[in-house]
Amino acid sequence: MMKLPAPRNPMAAYLLTRLRQCVITLILVSVVVFAGIRALPGDPALALAGEERSPEALAAIRAEYGLDDNIVIQYGRFVGHALTGDLGTSSRTGLPVSDAIAEALPVTLELAALSLLFAVVLGIGAGVVAAVRRGRPEEWLANAVALLGLSVPTFWLGIVLVLGFAIAVPVFAASGYVPFGTDPLDNLRRMVLPAVVLGSGLAAVVMRQTRAAMLDSLSADYIRTARAKGLSRREVIGGHALRNSLVTVVTVLGLQLGHLISGAVVTEQIFVLPGFGKLTIDAVFTRDYATLQGVVLCTSAAYILINLLVDVAYSAIDPRIRLGGAAR
Amino acid sequence: MTTAAVATAIRDMRARGTGSAKLKALRTNRLAMTGAVIAAVFVLAALFAPLVAPYDPARPDFDNALSAPGWAHWLGTDDLGRDQLSRVIHGARASMQVGLLAVVLAFLVGVPLGLLAGYYGKVADSAVSRLTDTLLAFPFLVLAVGLAAVLGPSLTNATIAIGIAQTPAVIRITRAETLRLAHADYVAAAVANGGGDGTVLLRHILPNATSALIVQATVGIPSAIIGEAMLSFLGLGVQPPDPSLGVMLSSAQAFLAPAPWMAVFPGLAIVAATLAFNLLGDGLRDVLDPRGGTR
Numbered sequence: 113m114m115k116l117p118a119p120r121n122p123m124a125a126y127l128l129t130r131l132r133q134c135v136i137t138l139i140l141v142s143v144v145v146f147a148g149i150r151a152l153p154g155d156p157a158l159a160l161a162g163e164e165r166s167p168e169a170l171a172a173i174r175a176e177y178g179l180d181d182n183i184v185i186q187y188g189r190f191v192g193h194a195l196t197g198d199l200g201t202s203s204r205t206g207l208p209v210s211d212a213i214a215e216a217l218p219v220t221l222e223l224a225a226l227s228l229l230f231a232v233v234l235g236i237g238a239g240v241v242a243a244v245r246r247g248r249p250e251e252w253l254a255n256a257v258a259l260l261g262l263s264v265p266t267f268w269l270g271i272v273l274v275l276g277f278a279i280a281v282p283v284f285a286a287s288g289y290v291p292f293g294t295d296p297l298d299n300l301r302r303m304v305l306p307a308v309v310l311g312s313g314l315a316a317v318v319m320r321q322t323r324a325a326m327l328d329s330l331s332a333d334y335i336r337t338a339r340a341k342g343l344s345r346r347e348v349i350g351g352h353a354l355r356n357s358l359v360t361v362v363t364v365l366g367l368q369l370g371h372l373i374s375g376a377v378v379t380e381q382i383f384v385l386p387g388f389g390k391l392t393i394d395a396v397f398t399r400d401y402a403t404l405q406g407v408v409l410c411t412s413a414a415y416i417l418i419n420l421l422v423d424v425a426y427s428a429i430d431p432r433i434r435l436g437g438a439a440r
Numbered sequence: 441m442t443t444a445a446v447a448t449a450i451r452d453m454r455a456r457g458t459g460s461a462k463l464k465a466l467r468t469n470r471l472a473m474t475g476a477v478i479a480a481v482f483v484l485a486a487l488f489a490p491l492v493a494p495y496d497p498a499r500p501d502f503d504n505a506l507s508a509p510g511w512a513h514w515l516g517t518d519d520l521g522r523d524q525l526s527r528v529i530h531g532a533r534a535s536m537q538v539g540l541l542a543v544v545l546a547f548l549v550g551v552p553l554g555l556l557a558g559y560y561g562k563v564a565d566s567a568v569s570r571l572t573d574t575l576l577a578f579p580f581l582v583l584a585v586g587l588a589a590v591l592g593p594s595l596t597n598a599t600i601a602i603g604i605a606q607t608p609a610v611i612r613i614t615r616a617e618t619l620r621l622a623h624a625d626y627v628a629a630a631v632a633n634g635g636g637d638g639t640v641l642l643r644h645i646l647p648n649a650t651s652a653l654i655v656q657a658t659v660g661i662p663s664a665i666i667g668e669a670m671l672s673f674l675g676l677g678v679q680p681p682d683p684s685l686g687v688m689l690s691s692a693q694a695f696l697a698p699a700p701w702m703a704v705f706p707g708l709a710i711v712a713a714t715l716a717f718n719l720l721g722d723g724l725r726d727v728l729d730p731r732g733g734t735r
Binding site (some may be wrong): 131136137138140141144145148151259260262263264265267268271272274275279281329369370373377378381382391392393395396397399400401402408412415416418 | 453501570573574576577578579580581584585586588589592608662666672673674676687689692693697700703704707710711714715718720
């Protein structure tokens with residue numbers, strides 16, 4: 113690694129350390145993804161070709177991916193292409209993998225955004241109520257719902273909600289996707305159930321963390337001070353206790369990102385949404401390895417980057433993390 | 441007898457004393473005990489599935505296809521007329537198998553690596569930490585999908601995928617415990633007493649890390665059960681016609697309107713199993729881990 117001048121600012125030092133770790137992890141991920149397809153039994157050209165297995169097609173694949181070159185050169189080319197957005201050609205559709213990803217991305221992003229919104233609103237709301245109404249039926253109810261939310265698997269909740277709200281009482285649509293730009297109402301009618309399904313587990317985790325953090329905050333000295341100053345109950349809870357609890361919630365959201373990505377794959381499968389997850393699963397079953405490679409690489413890179421952003425945001429909010437984290 | 445050995449003996453005695461107290465505390469925890477009972481039912485059903493199941497889970501009976509729950513078939517039958525109760529019982533077997541084996545795999549790989557990283561530090565620590573980061577960079581399902589693509593979809597490969605996905609957490613917890621314990625007085629005493637690295641790690645550090653590891657196992661089992669169901673649901677785990685709760689849910693999707701029971705009961709079984717292990721785990725965590733929730 114290049115030797116950088118030691119920065120005087122501890123925040124900058126922390127950022128540099130985290131950035132360096134991320135770059136190393138990204139490199140390792142690219143090696144794993146690159147090696148994965150070559151770990152397949154048999155000829156990688158056969159794997160990349162998919163169903164089309166004529167000698168001419170195989171020769172074309174060999175030429176396109178340079179499979180006869182030295183493995184290190186191949187890896188270098190793979191990374192070079194990936195950095196310029198060239199992820200190869202899908203053996204199923206014959207189109208660039210990057211195009212398929214660009215088409216699937218908005219669907220998954222909308223699903224993720226809606227489910228995050230659902231999880232944050234419900235989770236924080238229920239968490240605050242459970243903490244403020246400690247020992248009352250409201251707390252008991254919130255805890256029970258959260259435990260259920262953690263134990264009910266995404267895919268089953270999806271099926272049950274389809275049974276209830278798309279078959280028994282057909283309020284929402286059970287499958288298919290309409291872009292928001294084409295018909296916003298129809299889009300939402302189709303996205304509500306998937307968002308609830310994907311967000312429910314997250315809502316449960318957010319609720320538990322909010323409740324715990326609120327209970328901590330509510331017993332802190334500064335809350336007593338705020339009360340003594342004559343602030344209203346609403347100001348004390350909303351302005352002081354909740355604000356200090358949000359740091360925890362942000363971290364939890366960051367930690368749960370992996371679950372969100374895994375959950376999106378299943379949710380898209382249940383509701384037949386043409387997003388990233390559907391693209392991934394279809395690629396596995398059609399042995400479309402070029403697409404699979406591209407999708408796995410993108411997902412992991414995005415995951416690493418978002419985690420970095422969460423860490424940075426978190427340490428910017430709370431300087432104690434920075435010092436603790438740098439000593440890791 | 442050296443002073444170090446005496447100190448160790450006293451500590452061991454104390455540990456044993458609090459051990460029975462802990463068990464008592466767990467036994468009075470009603471929620472945890474409910475969880476333990478349900479979990480035990482699942483384990484027994486899984487062990488004795490062929491004896492308990494009223495029908496052959498794979499035998500079709502087309503005359504009775506899609507029949508609603510009743511006396512002959514308590515949980516109804518599926519589109520091929522197979523008995524749902526028998527399939528749920530045999531499906532629980534697959535769930536338990538993956539739940540336990542995946543956790544065992546994660547521990548077999550994760551504990552030694554965590555001990556290594558925590559005890560030797562420096563190069564060993566950086567190497568293991570980068571490995572952990574790389575594993576964590578693949579969301580669970582992406583990892584499982586990649587493995588299924590490379591190795592082919594099967595119950596064994598699903599178990600391996602879930603085990604690998606759980607390994608980073610085991611490494612991190614073992615590493616953290618090792619770091620904490622390496623500075624304990626009795627470890628210093630054991631080292632001064634001429635104990636080799638192996639003795640120190642296996643006889644002094646590992647036994648004292650068990651509480652944290654047991655707690656981690658109780659988190660790991662239910663998440664492996666859900667993982668197996670999820671992978672089988674997607675077609676990446678157990679392959680039909682073998683019964684698995686996930687496979688059952690997957691085939692139920694085509695018959696939601698005419699036969700909702702096909703989707704309801706396997707799902708309830710998954711919820712009951714995970715809820716049971718979560719309750720038991722919460723109870724154990726309260727008893728074993730004085731610092732409260734770890735995750």
